[in-house]
Amino acid sequence: MSIFETKNNKCGFQKQFALDINGNNTEFVFHEFENKWMLLITQLGKLPAFYNVAFDVKRDHRVLPYAHGPVDDPQFHVSVPVTMTCLMGVDSDEIRGGIQFLVNKTAINKCPTELIIALGLKKVESEDLRAIAKVLENGIF
Amino acid sequence: MESCAVLQAACGDVAKKEETPTAEAAAAPASAAPFASHMAQLIVGAVQVTLRVLKMNGSTMILLSNTNAERMDEFAMAMPSRPPSTQIVSTTFLGESGQSDSVVLANKLAKRYGRQFYVSFNLQMDSVTHAQFEAALVNYMKQNLEMFV
Numbered sequence: 557m558s559i560f561e562t563k564n565n566k567c568g569f570q571k572q573f574a575l576d577i578n579g580n581n582t583e584f585v586f587h588e589f590e591n592k593w594m595l596l597i598t599q600l601g602k603l604p605a606f607y608n609v610a611f612d613v614k615r616d617h618r619v620l621p622y623a624h625g626p627v628d629d630p631q632f633h634v635s636v637p638v639t640m641t642c643l644m645g646v647d648s649d650e651i652r653g654g655i656q657f658l659v660n661k662t663a664i665n666k667c668p669t670e671l672i673i674a675l676g677l678k679k680v681e682s683e684d685l686r687a688i689a690k691v692l693e694n695g696i697f
Numbered sequence: 698m699e700s701c702a703v704l705q706a707a708c709g710d711v712a713k714k715e716e717t718p719t720a721e722a723a724a725a726p727a728s729a730a731p732f733a734s735h736m737a738q739l740i741v742g743a744v745q746v747t748l749r750v751l752k753m754n755g756s757t758m759i760l761l762s763n764t765n766a767e768r769m770d771e772f773a774m775a776m777p778s779r780p781p782s783t784q785i786v787s788t789t790f791l792g793e794s795g796q797s798d799s800v801v802l803a804n805k806l807a808k809r810y811g812r813q814f815y816v817s818f819n820l821q822m823d824s825v826t827h828a829q830f831e832a833a834l835v836n837y838m839k840q841n842l843e844m845f846v
Contacts, residue, residue, distance in 0.1 A: 558829070560737040560748060560837035565844070568734035568749040583732045585751060589762070592769040601730075601754035603815075606772070606790060644774060644790040672769065672791070 571696050577687045580678055586696045593667050595696075597688060598676035605645025607655055609664075609671040612637040618665065636665045643672075650680040657682075661689040663697035730754055735844050737837065738764060741830050746820060748834070750844060756813035757845050759806070761820055768819045775803035776813035791817075802831070810846050 571586040577599070585596040596603060611618065618636060636659050640652055654675050659665050677684060737748045745764040750757065756776070762768050771792030778784045785807045789800045803816040822830060838845050 558739055558741050558833050560739045560833060562735060562737045562841070564736045566735070568736040568751065572732065572734050572751075574731050581731075583753075585732065585734070587749070587760075589767050589769040594769065596751075602756055603753070608791070643772070644788065672772070 573695065575691060575695075577691070578684055580684075582688070582691075584691065584696065589669075591669050593664075593669060593671045594673075595664070595671060595692075596674045598674060599678045600676040602676065603645070603674040604676040605647065605651060606643040606672060606674050607651070608641045608643050609655065609659065609667075609673060610639045610641070611665075611667065611670075612639055615666060615668050635660055651675050651677075654680045654685055657685050658689055658692065661686075662692040664692070666697075733844065739830070739833055739837075741822070741826055741833075744820070744822075746830070748837075752845060756815065757806075757810075758815040758817075759802075759845075760817045762817070763820060769817050770819050771797050771799040772815065772817045773797055773799035773803045774813065774815050775800065775807035777807060777811050798827075805831075812846055 569585050569587040571584065574581055574583050576582070580599040582597065582599050583601075585594070587594045598604070613636075635656060638656065638659055640655060654677065655673055658673075658675075664671060732754075733752045735750055737750075739746045739748065747762055747764045747767060749760040751760075760769070769791070771789065773787060773789040773792075775785050775787035778786055785804050787800050787804050787807070789795070789797045792799065797818070798820075799816045799818040802818055803814045806812075806814040806816070820830070
């Protein structure tokens, strides 16, 4: 009979690590599948909700907010158009806002497929989201 | 491809990795244990299967797909009900509704281990191969239980 053989007992995904974000231990898991990207970010030790993010505009036609350099001015704010669907768990505007922020601020917006994301933060605050965006930019993308 | 490196230097001062476990960390409840993951492979006939496992606090995620084309077409979750009920509650939240292969496997695992399981089963198999595959998976889980629960 066939048996499984462990290939990597340290890490099963393209990226998996834990960091302290403003005093909260935050777990990051990222993996690219052929038809999805999967990104898990949680400070809760579990996954409170899963969202599917579909990009409304194909990658090559997207006008990315920061394609010409970061512009942190609300007057010139551009959001990446996405359709977000809560697959499982509590659906809240705060989490949707947090996911949209990460899509706008990081290379998530270059995702060629759909994205499955779980965002479990103790408090959805801009300071934490900015720190997470920085981690994603430097550590994953 | 895989990288578990903690990216302290790359992430600047916004993020600090916890260094060696402190006394406080050691005294923390089991719920604060870090996530653990691993990868395994199995050859079933002509198909090479990749198993990816993420062990979380109180739940486990299992992703199964063809090594040549890793996809995520299905995703399901199953977990035990609150006592005194012994029932398992489950749902498919990505892919076909109803009795998907993912939800069937998640149900079996949740019942066997009394734990929440997320399962993404993305393999096309006939019933005989499927049974053999499940037996191989259960056997592997038994041998490496600490990596799953």
